[in-house]
Amino acid sequence: MEAFFINNLWILVATCFVFIMHLGFACLEAGFVQKKNVVNILFKNCMILSIGLLTYYLVGYNLMYPGDGWLIGDILGGFSPMDWDAGASADYAAQQVQADAGDAMAMTGYTDFIFQGMFAATCATIVSGAVAERIKLVPFLLFATIFVAICYPITGSWKWGAGWLDAMGFYDFAGSTVVHAAGGFAALAAIILLGARKGKYKSDGRITAIPGHSMPLATIGVFLLWFGWYGFNGGSVLSADPNGVSLVFVTTSLAAAAGGIAAFFTAYIMFKSYDLSMVMNGILGGLVGITAGADVVTGSSAIIIGLIAGIIIPLSIVFFDRTLKLDDPVGATSVHGVCGIWGTLAVGIFSTNPEHSFVTQLIGVAAIGAFSFVAAFGIMGALKVTLGIRVDEEEEIKGLDVGEHDMHAYTDGKKDGVFQLTEG
Incomplete structure (x- = not known):
């Protein structure tokens, strides 16, 4: 009973860490957008978490x-979080958690649900930053609702629900592909359909940089995300096993640090400047890269995985921006999509488990990536045809804060409807 209490408590603490990641995403995305769109990006982050938890609970x-079906979980199996009492929660955990190893349950069903629910909401948050500054609010929220309620759980069931990829031997410890690459491919589909921000790409081929309004805020976001990743990866041990959690903390830290260092040098070679945004995305790329195999690689391998992820970041961002002319304000497609692919494939190269295969990892990445891209393209494409997904030119120029929310994120105290004290 004492072991169960400690295990369950650690997963709940890790859940709180993952919750903090949503604050990190909000700060990072807000810092990387223009001042006139900050309220909009914060609004979307608040709504995505709310939508994600409710839809994950309901559907x-x-x-x-539990993934008894070949393609999807047991949606018609008659068991739902809405029906739980304390006994059902404990019984369900006993059936689901660490069943293959024959170990005692590590958490209740309640804990399993809330931990996994935070992951589900994270997947949609990845898309939010990529489509920033030009997407209509309501169509985006509809997209997020459908994607989190249906698309993410389907691909998640293929691995974490004991589905066909799991049976094949595909390994994704905490979600380099199941969460991050899935979100990255969805973001890619969305920005293809949405188009670039006005003025980003000139008719003569020139590319205009549109810098974010607050690098301090973005930096705070990166550190909050790094902090939250200790719960994202550490909680995915699914117990408080001392050696397992400690190893994951070490590999996560080393990969993040290596990603930042590699992005620093790579960006300097490419741009001859010390680019803070690249370093921040390099750190995040390292974190995404290690997520698939944090529990099955050594510290040295974690450093290599992070270094390669950090090198990938500037190259990938430039490729999407300059070669493909795809406008991603926060680099989500590179950080989550490309580094998610790399991290998942890295399991087949660096894992200490000889059963992990590079070919199997490749199949898993291709299957989840293709499904997520096609599903997101279909959902966003339908919304584009029916409701329209892009704000008009005047609203984009003025800013979504005023156009969509009728408020400002900041004020100088002299205008914009700020309350003024007057004599008399």
Whole structure:
């Protein structure tokens, strides 16, 4: 009973860490957009977490688990989080958690649900930054609702719900592909359909940089995300096993640090400047890269994985921006999509488990990536045809804060409807 209490408590603490990641995403995305669009990006982050938890409760969890079906979870199996009492929660955990190893349950069903629910919301948050500064609010929220409620749980069930990829031997410890690459491919589909921000790409081929309004805020976001990743990866041990959690903390830290260092040098070679945004995305790329194999690689391998992820970041961002002319204000497609692919494939190269295969990892990445891209393209494409997904030119120029929310993120105290004290 004492071991169960400690295990369950650690997963709940890790859940709080993952919750903090949503604050990190909000700060990072707000810092990387222009001042006139900060309220809009913060609004979307608040709504995504709310939508993600509710839809995962109503639909997603049972679609994702227990994965008895070949393609999707047991959505019609008659068991739902809405029906739980304390006994059912404990019984379900006993059936689901670490069943293959024959170990005692590590957490209740309640804990399993809330931990996984935070992951589900994270997947949609990845898309939010990529489509920033030009997407209509309501169509985006509809997209996020459908994607989190249906698309993410389906691909998640293929691995974490004991589905066909899991049976094949595909390994993704905490979600380099299941969460991050899935979100990255969805973001790619969305920005293809949405188009670039006005003025980003000139008719003569020139590219205009559109810098974010607050690098301090973005930096705070990166550190909050790094902090939250200790729960994202550490909680995915699914117990408080001392050696397992400690190893994951070490590999996560080393990969993040290596990603930042590699992005620093790579960006300097490419741009001859010390680019803070590249370093921040390099850190995040290292974190995404290590997420698939944090528990099955050594510290040295974690450093190599992070270094390669950090090198990938500037190259990938430039490729999407300059070669493909795809406008991604926060680099989500590179950080989550490309580095998610790399991290998942890295398991087949660096894992200490000889059963992990590079070919199997490649199949898993291709399957989840293709499904997420096609599903997101279909959902966003339908919304584009029916409701329209892009704000008009005047609203984009004025800013979505005023156009969509009728408020400002900042004020100088002299205008914009700020309350003024007057004599008399």
